[in-house]
Amino acid sequence: MRQAGRYLPEYREVRKGISFLDMCADVPRAVQVSLQPIDLVGAEAVILFQDIFTPIPGMGVDLDFAPGPVIAEPIREAAQIEALRVPDPRESVPYVFEILGRLREALAAREIPLLGFAGAPFTLAAYLIQGSGSKDFSILKAMLQQRPDEVEALLEKLTQLTIDYLRAQIEAGAEAVQLFDTWAGLLDPAAYRRWAHPYHQRIAGALQGAPAPLILYVQNGSHVVDSIAKSGADVVSLDWRVELAQVARDIGSQVSLQGNLDPCWLHAPRERIFEMVREMADAASPARGHILNLGHGCLPDTPVEGVKAFTDAARALG
């Protein structure tokens, strides 16, 4: 999960007077905020500071953040999809790889792993078609039913871009990469198997043999966990809306797990956070591996002492 962010006063300090998009392209500042959680909250891994929409303007899409992505001209016509470029990310967003390179240098002596990430095709397409975040994504869903071929052409281009983007991140030093499918969990199981799962498999297939494991996160995906386990990802990252012990028994022999405490529970008293982290580790224990984590990124109001309690509790498990 993204660790840097608005819950940290030190992050807000670095962000002052600069837009989110400019911040993503500002190598020194992006490096700085990526590293902040190590010392500030005791994180044991570092994830690149960027947004899942970082590589999208390079396709020829005009967008802004308010704070979620807002697409100037939502993609709803075949001609718009055809016009989209699939750029080489090394050329369209060179700063991403420079940030990764500098982070690897900074982390080399500390034995702290570096993670890269990308948005999954369905989630990127969801924003591009809908035009922004949405409770129901009904414009997207109408298009899925009325003109699935066009949506699939868009998913195709996004898949190609995502593969190139993740490969380039691994080349630049990412030691694991996480694929975020924020909105695929809004689909019923049959629709998920058609419009989300095959693209995960394609991406996992393309990265097979790369020196970095793939972590797949499908938000709100408890109803499709069987498919997620068959995506080809090495690690399945779960939010809190799953019965962790059961998932660990059901799919934990095929994949490792990551997660899954509700970030809102970091408002709890310190002893209660320790207890919940222990319960989580116990529940996940049937899995072949488990990365203790939250089930979603920190929220702007997440208390820093709660995040510290979490990492302290994780270390206390030994």
Added chain:
Amino acid sequence: MRQAGRYLPEYREVRKGISFLDMCADVPRAVQVSLQPIDLVGAEAVILFQDIFTPIPGMGVDLDFAPGPVIAEPIREAAQIEALRVPDPRESVPYVFEILGRLREALAAREIPLLGFAGAPFTLAAYLIQGSGSKDFSILKAMLQQRPDEVEALLEKLTQLTIDYLRAQIEAGAEAVQLFDTWAGLLDPAAYRRWAHPYHQRIAGALQGAPAPLILYVQNGSHVVDSIAKSGADVVSLDWRVELAQVARDIGSQVSLQGNLDPCWLHAPRERIFEMVREMADAASPARGHILNLGHGCLPDTPVEGVKAFTDAARALG
């Protein structure tokens, strides 16, 4: 699911120049829009036109709709919870029972069942504490962790109110009642078992023996479907984010099912809607009973011809 609503031009016509709250209290108009879906879209049951917040102002809470409930002074202190009244709904919202009585009269000759409904305690508390709808309900969740006793005192009062309200609806002519827990699906399984499930059980227990079955809908509840099945409700209403065939096998011998087509799929071509309705009926067939329905209410942009295709497809199944 609520059938009347903004997707119907005839509903919008009746709503013109009147606020949502006034509309709920306007007996002739509420009766009129409750009945509209029978002839306009071919619905085979009628649900009372109201909102889950209908009985809440009678507790002493000032609220408005914009369009979801907005609480003038969110309930965050013990003193506020203590001050809440548990009114007799027959006195605080007499119009609800007058509407039900008139609907029963209107439906008597047509063999069309009449449904009442209420919001579940957790969902009502979620809005009352948070102050409005929210993506994360982090104020609510912080309070759950920091002052659970106070939230539980609030849940207690809301449970008592909900029992009285549903009993009075059944006395006034409701032939089945639906309990909507819109936000309980945001909880992890352990939190759900503590703050949502026991209140469902209390309500189901209190209604046992009443001449109206209880239907329980927990939005986004695929991870707690085992608990839902043990709530004591006669029918479990599902949204589309479950594997229906599996749920029908797992819990369909204990409870009947209702649902669960994604309302956004009503944008599909008519033949495709017929196909999806058949698939849904097949998937649910292991259950002891199944009420064909959507997985959520219609959205403002739901096409009326899509809703008609759904009811035609249901009738075509015989």
